[in-house]
Amino acid sequence: MTRVKTIVGIDLGTTNSLVGVLQAGQPVLLPNALGERLTPSAVAVDDDGSLLVGAAAKARAATHPESAALAFKRDMGTDATLRLGDREMSPVDLSALVLRALVKDAEEALGHPIDEAVITVPAYFGDAQRQATRDAGAIAGLTVERIVNEPTAAALAYGLHHLERELTAVVIDLGGGTFDVTVLEIMEGVIEIRASAGDARLGGEDFTDAILTLLADRARESHGLDADAPKIRARLREAAERAKRQLSEVDRAELLLPSLAGRDVAFDLTRADVERAWAPLLARLRDPIRRALRDARLAPTDVDEVLMVGGASRTPCVVALAVELFGKRPHTELHPDEAVAQGAAIQAGLKAGDEAVDDLVVTDVAPFTMGISSGTKMGTRVVSGLFSPILERGTVIPASRVERFFTLEDGQTQLQVEVFQGEHSLCKDNQKLGEMLVTQLPHRRAGEAWVDVRFTYDLNGILEVEATVMDTGRVSHLVLERRPGKLSATQIERAREAMTRIKFHPRDSLPNRTALARADALYVETSGYERELLGQALGRLRAALETQDAALIDPAREALNALVAQLRSR
Ligand code: AMP
Numbered sequence: 001m002t003r004v005k006t007i008v009g010i011d012l013g014t015t016n017s018l019v020g021v022l023q024a025g026q027p028v029l030l031p032n033a034l035g036e037r038l039t040p041s042a043v044a045v046d047d048d049g050s051l052l053v054g055a056a057a058k059a060r061a062a063t064h065p066e067s068a069a070l071a072f073k074r075d076m077g078t079d080a081t082l083r084l085g086d087r088e089m090s091p092v093d094l095s096a097l098v099l100r101a102l103v104k105d106a107e108e109a110l111g112h113p114i115d116e117a118v119i120t121v122p123a124y125f126g127d128a129q130r131q132a133t134r135d136a137g138a139i140a141g142l143t144v145e146r147i148v149n150e151p152t153a154a155a156l157a158y159g160l161h162h163l164e165r166e167l168t169a170v171v172i173d174l175g176g177g178t179f180d181v182t183v184l185e186i187m188e189g190v191i192e193i194r195a196s197a198g199d200a201r202l203g204g205e206d207f208t209d210a211i212l213t214l215l216a217d218r219a220r221e222s223h224g225l226d227a228d229a230p231k232i233r234a235r236l237r238e239a240a241e242r243a244k245r246q247l248s249e250v251d252r253a254e255l256l257l258p259s260l261a262g263r264d265v266a267f268d269l270t271r272a273d274v275e276r277a278w279a280p281l282l283a284r285l286r287d288p289i290r291r292a293l294r295d296a297r298l299a300p301t302d303v304d305e306v307l308m309v310g311g312a313s314r315t316p317c318v319v320a321l322a323v324e325l326f327g328k329r330p331h332t333e334l335h336p337d338e339a340v341a342q343g344a345a346i347q348a349g350l351k352a353g354d355e356a357v358d359d360l361v362v363t364d365v366a367p368f369t370m371g372i373s374s375g376t377k378m379g380t381r382v383v384s385g386l387f388s389p390i391l392e393r394g395t396v397i398p399a400s401r402v403e404r405f406f407t408l409e410d411g412q413t414q415l416q417v418e419v420f421q422g423e424h425s426l427c428k429d430n431q432k433l434g435e436m437l438v439t440q441l442p443h444r445r446a447g448e449a450w451v452d453v454r455f456t457y458d459l460n461g462i463l464e465v466e467a468t469v470m471d472t473g474r475v476s477h478l479v480l481e482r483r484p485g486k487l488s489a490t491q492i493e494r495a496r497e498a499m500t501r502i503k504f505h506p507r508d509s510l511p512n513r514t515a516l517a518r519a520d521a522l523y524v525e526t527s528g529y530e531r532e533l534l535g536q537a538l539g540r541l542r543a544a545l546e547t548q549d550a551a552l553i554d555p556a557r558e559a560l561n562a563l564v565a566q567l568r569s570r
Helices: 055-063 091-110 127-139 150-157 204-223 230-247 271-295 316-326 339-352 489-501 507-525 528-547 550-568
Strands: 008-012 016-023 026-029 042-045 051-053 068-070 082-084 087-089 116-121 143-149 167-174 179-187 190-199 252-260 263-270 305-309 370-378 381-391 399-406 415-421 431-438 450-457 463-469 475-477
Touching (some): 016 091, 016 339, 026 339, 055 507, 091 489, 127 489, 167 271, 230 263, 370 450, 415 450, 507 550
Parallel strands (some): 008 116, 116 143, 167 305
Antiparallel strands (some): 042 068
């Protein structure tokens, strides 16, 4: 018998993250310190300088935006830094903090230490973003066993790999801020990505904003309110979010906003009202779907299964759009926020050697073309900076390809191998990943000496470049240290060390800290009697915390949470 080690599966999302494991062949998502499966991908610095991760950090972002960071996944693989109070943090550091929090929660739930994980990333993530994700894992003290594409994980969660027949599936992922469409081909337990397209600036939040515009117009016209005043706007946006969720279930939403600028204001919204306002957004959803199908050279009727994931895929008109485009009902049975994490847990089980899933192989395709810069000679003129692809976008990986490059000058004994990723014919329009100098080419006439350049791309989207010089067989390996997002072992060690020095909020105090942060965020938005009630409940929890007596703290926290929930639902 082989010992089965536990590897966790992590969905490291833009808005929320989740962690799960495979137990008895089934994915099980693990709760955080608040007993919730969704942990907001948010980091904040508290008043005492300690770090908060998750729901408390997200709530603090509402009251102290300058000491909180959200949506940093968008900046992975770039040199961006985010300010948190007086700290500067990179997207990699921030992601490492979220990963660390998830792993602590998983360890608590499972009762043993975890040091290995599978992490999901969007299919369109390039090499730098994948490397940055691995680096974040390493800083969090994890061995990242595999980077898995989110749509592949969704297909695993839906069990498409168990179907006996060969099939084509489209995964539509509409999250809070991003939209991704992926075409998958599945046969004999092998899942391949055929094409992916998306819109990185389109998501459920835009649907909420469109309702907010509607409500703001009505607030101005029918109630004479200054809808741009920050407090009024914040309450209208919250009402818009609530209306959106209600209208996913029913045709009509009645919204009551008590004491909005001193008066009670009511709005009545129908599904038809909001769908009219969403028409431009729905039109934008069509484009990436068409593009993905075109890239995969498929007609909508060739698609056997359509899967919808991401919180905003609950919107009925988005589902209706999929029905219209594909002529069939999409699958929506799994919890749309959890499907990717479930797939990550299945993949983690596979990596760990869990027998329940050992019949499954996941392959992938290169999301971008990769190649090197080359030149050509026209008469006496050398034109350089041309992109010579070695591994084409869509190549099934793992893959290894080799191309031969000849010298352009007589007696040329060196070749600068510059590696690029992208789809443009000129290197300057693509993204540079690294370079190396290949030396000691034999002294020959132009075109008579050559170098074989081999690209090996593994399942985690990591690229190795090897150049072999003719005759001598001398091999050079590319060390891509200057790739954006790739940290050296020393840098990772330093970042890990820095993390051990960070003062974290103790995990068991998180429920209290989160309750306070959530209530504080609501306190800013409310006024009058509601504010007074909140102030009293907040005061009672703060006083109870001073006593350090759980018998006083727990009921005070529950009372505050209940009041916040009640006020939020109005
Ligand atoms: P995600 O990033 O996948 O967690 O997606 C979050 C998005 O889903 C947010 O924009 C939410 O407003 C949206 N969402 C959550 N529940 C619903 C619902 N019942 N109807 C429509 N949108 C929803």
